[in-house]
Amino acid sequence: MGPEFKADAPRRFARMRAEGPVHRAQFFPGITGWIVVDHEVGRAALTHPALLKNAEPAVAMLEAAGFLGHQRGTGLGGNMLESDPPEHTRLRRLVSAAFSPKRTAALEPRITRIAHGLIDALPPAGQTDLVETFAAPLPIAVIAELLGIPEADRFDFRRWTTLAFQVNHPEYATAVASLHGFLRALVEEKRRAPGDDLLSVLVAARDEDDGRLSEDELVGTAALLVIAGHETTVNLLGNAVLALLRHPDQLGLLRADPGLLPGAIEEFLRYDSSVERTTNRYAAQDLELGGVHIPRGSVVAVALSSASRSLPQEDGGDSDTLDVTRRAARHLAFGHGIHHCLGAPLARLEARVALHTLLSRVPDLELAVPAEALDWFPVGMVRGVLSLPVRYRTVERPAEGTAS
Known part of the structure; x- marks a missing residue:
């Protein structure tokens, strides 16, 4: 998820979607987890009761990597x-x-x-x-x-x-x-x-x-x-x-x-x-997303930009094409759920x-x-x-x- 990926993100996310809805990712040095790239699986992840903002299950990994963003203040x-x-x-x-x-x-x-x-x-x-x-x-x-x-x-x-x-x-x-x-x-x-x-x-x-x-x-x-x-x-x-x-x-x-x-x-x-992916969520228990096993303590994020290019079938049209007349521009740009x-x-x-x-x-x-x-x-x-x-x-x- 570094600069080379960011510069070419739409094409790379398209390739990932073709291979599956959920992928292993390195978010920062020392912090690995899972990235959801599909619309429907992304919506499910954003409301999953076991994917929380409380970082307690992953604190050891986060602190070992020197990541402090989960701490208050x-x-x-x-x-x-x-x-x-x-x-x-x-x-x-x-x-x-x-x-x-x-x-x-x-x-x-x-x-x-x-x-x-x-x-x-x-x-x-x-x-x-x-x-x-x-x-x-x-x-x-x-x-x-x-x-x-x-x-x-x-x-x-x-x-x-x-x-x-x-x-x-x-x-x-x-x-x-x-x-x-x-x-x-x-x-x-x-x-x-x-x-x-x-x-x-x-x-x-x-x-x-x-x-x-x-x-x-x-x-x-x-x-x-x-x-x-x-x-x-x-x-x-x-x-x-x-x-x-x-x-x-x-x-x-x-x-x-x-x-x-x-x-x-x-x-x-x-x-x-404009928001490429969500902030981190943390698996409070073992769970499954898009057919992929996610162990407790895993970091999970949803690639909102990729999910929004993965339109449900009923929306029609080419999701990689800009169309200002599109009648059903469904997206997750503002997130989903609470x-x-x-x-x-x-x-x-x-x-x-x-x-x-x-x-x-x-x-x-x-x-x-x-x-x-x-x-x-x-x-x-x-x-x-x-x-x-x-x-x-x-x-x-x-x-x-x-x-x-």
Whole structure:
């Protein structure tokens, strides 16, 4: 699962699916386990009662390999993503109201203004790195405003969160420690001067009822919201634009009929998921997946990007083909079961607004480098291009009432 695999992941996963639904894998040096590459077996694994987030059955292997991400207070530990019920139920309930459909829909005008402001800032013609100037700053601004993170600090946490998805990167530990330190300081600031933001609400929940949220859980939850709340959307946008530039016929369909965009976003999620695989699950007992025996203590992950390319027969069509008109773009990009992504409605909204704004205002985008020369995240859970150089000849003026 290292850089060579990541650069060629779709083709390699296709070859694995042809050989079977479950495979042995080395996730990191010293950590081996099983990777599920099939849609139906993946769905089953994501809800299997014996596949837990509690790492106790595999602690000896994890610690021998120097892997600390399962411990609370490190990595993404101490949050709902790394918890089982009842802890997971309690933690998810505390933040779920902030991501309700009603509250998410209310963010659309602000997201629209951010998107147009970023396009306004582009030179009238020329070349830009679309990740740096558009795909990254939009979701960063949205999640930062939700959490009450000052604008001056957003550059640092973008760098920290990018590294937080690369567990064996030499700067991983430093980046995660910096992110946790920043968030602990921000929590104290919210205690002194609470604002109208989600982090202030979580701090109040912690302080008013000491049993609802521990200090480590408070910081861990904030870290999860910062990281998962924007990095995955950055990659969703980058992957979607790249897919369209590599398939000009599909780009033409979207330009001709913007009404296809909501369904097209589901297709982008299916075609090149921004989360390549799940976080680890651990077998609490011997079990069977896809006809493969999984011993107790095994590490198991689901390759969400591969599973989403393994469409059930009734969905029809070629699952390795991008089709923005696909009627049944079933995918596992947001997971399945109790850990289904809480922020999925927000990610969909951001993607719809961002892509509509970009395609309507920059009508002649093209790649500035060969697609084969693009650099992808070399390791970790996510799949996305690190940069996306594009050329364009004009930036259209925004429609009245939509400019920043």
